[in-house]
Amino acid sequence: MSYLKDFPNPEGYFGEFGGAFLPPELEPHFAEINHAYRTLARSGDFLNELRYIRKHYQGRPTPVYYAHNLSRSVGAHIYLKREDLNHSGAHKLNHCMGEALLAKHMGKRKLIAETGAGQHGVALATAAAYFGMECEIHMGEIDIAKEAPNVTRMKLMGAQVVPVSFGGRSLKEAVDSAFQSYLSQADEALFAIGSVVGPHPFPLMVRNFQSVVGIEAREQYLEMSGGELPDHVVACIGGGSNAMGMFAGFIEDAQVQLNGVEPLGRGTKLGEHSATMTYGKPGMIHGFKCMLLADAEGNPAPVHSIASGLDYPGVGPEHSYLKTTERVAYHAINDDAALDAFYQLSRTEGIIPALESAHAVAWAMKHGRENPGTTILANLSGRGDKDIDYVAREFGHG
Numbered sequence: 001m002s003y004l005k006d007f008p009n010p011e012g013y014f015g016e017f018g019g020a021f022l023p024p025e026l027e028p029h030f031a032e033i034n035h036a037y038r039t040l041a042r043s044g045d046f047l048n049e050l051r052y053i054r055k056h057y058q059g060r061p062t063p064v065y066y067a068h069n070l071s072r073s074v075g076a077h078i079y080l081k082r083e084d085l086n087h088s089g090a091h092k093l094n095h096c097m098g099e100a101l102l103a104k105h106m107g108k109r110k111l112i113a114e115t116g117a118g119q120h121g122v123a124l125a126t127a128a129a130y131f132g133m134e135c136e137i138h139m140g141e142i143d144i145a146k147e148a149p150n151v152t153r154m155k156l157m158g159a160q161v162v163p164v165s166f167g168g169r170s171l172k173e174a175v176d177s178a179f180q181s182y183l184s185q186a187d188e189a190l191f192a193i194g195s196v197v198g199p200h201p202f203p204l205m206v207r208n209f210q211s212v213v214g215i216e217a218r219e220q221y222l223e224m225s226g227g228e229l230p231d232h233v234v235a236c237i238g239g240g241s242n243a244m245g246m247f248a249g250f251i252e253d254a255q256v257q258l259n260g261v262e263p264l265g266r267g268t269k270l271g272e273h274s275a276t277m278t279y280g281k282p283g284m285i286h287g288f289k290c291m292l293l294a295d296a297e298g299n300p301a302p303v304h305s306i307a308s309g310l311d312y313p314g315v316g317p318e319h320s321y322l323k324t325t326e327r328v329a330y331h332a333i334n335d336d337a338a339l340d341a342f343y344q345l346s347r348t349e350g351i352i353p354a355l356e357s358a359h360a361v362a363w364a365m366k367h368g369r370e371n372p373g374t375t376i377l378a379n380l381s382g383r384g385d386k387d388i389d390y391v392a393r394e395f396g397h398g
């Protein structure tokens with residue numbers, strides 16, 4: 001496993017991407033996080049505790065399922081890694097549990113984060129409840145109104161939801177607000193980033209916590225297929241954590257083609273999509289370098305996707321790097337195709353996917369139709385319960 005050991009380098013770079021561009025007052029805190037993680041990642045106690053949590057609390061390993069009806073209708077073999085069955089309904093708990101365990105070992109008593117649609121906030125509130133920690137989630141007022149069920153879930157689990165009422169009152173302002181709050185209490189709190197983004201060491205830590213997905217899936221697939229590997233592995237990409245977790249299990253298998261799927265939204269013009277890899281260029285956001293969708297002044301551009309977990313104008317630095325080496329192929333799937341996959345998977349298999357995950361399923365269906373007989377393992381990053389009211393109201397029952 002040399003790639004995962006060699007990347008990122010000690011300064012947190014994947015080629016030209018990554019790094020840590022921090023206000024000076026945060027530098028010592030990130031140095032402390034980095035040191036703690038490096039030490040704990042090698043500690044048997046830490047790894048055993050994480051293993052215990054995954055098995056007895058999260059319900060891991062999640063299964064790999066051969067989607068036999070969908071496969072028959074497409075004419076190729078589609079397998080699903082069922083992260084929708086991970087406790088709290090998505091892959092995000094994998095890294096939130098890791099981050100919370102790190103915080104505990106660092107002697108912190110509080111977790112702070114921002115959330116957009118509320119998925120990261122819910123996963124972090126879950127982890128905080130498990131460890132008996134305080135949890136402070138910053139969320140734009142617009143998102144609070146849109147995502148009421150997730151706000152309720154966070155509050156039920158004891159998190160404090162801080163409404164953000166300045167600027168666009170959405171994700172970007174929530175990040176600023178959470179960072180500001182963290183600055184004033186960094187001695188006792190950990191800022192828990194929600195994907196393979198942000199300053200080093202978060203892209204490294206979150207990838208490693210998520211790699212359980214790919215490691216399990218590889219073993220399960222080998223067992224189901226009698227020793228074969230899939231032709232393709234595919235996952236959707238917002239920041240890129242579920243995809244990096246999945247890819248980590250297969251990155252040394254040169255014969256397995258890795259595919260990341262970004263949202264093409266409702267069109268190819270800036271503001272209509274969130275396809276960072278396809279239309280972005282190198283830039284800087286939230287303290288790290290990556291591919292970025294920027295406006296004429298170089299500021300992060302407005303983005304859109306039917307899946308709110310995918311609409312981020314940046315992307316993880318490791319994905320930015322893996323595009324330059326061409327180890328991973330990046331594709332874009334639009335809202336209509338994702339919606340069609342959402343209906344198809346629900347109808348044919350009785351599995352309602354998150355709209356985010358439906359992007360990966362849509363690519364698997366499209367590629368399978370064009371390449372009959374091919375084998376595709378798709379990461380079903382989350383369940384679609386959070387999306388059913390919106391989909392039924394806007395588009396009907398399919």
Ligand SMILES: *Cc1c(COP(=O)(O)O)cnc(C)c1O
Binds near residue numbers: 196237
């Ligand atoms: C948040 C979320 C995503 C996008 O996040 P990544 O870091 O790109 O994985 C994808 N799927 C689901 C279900 C999510 O909740």
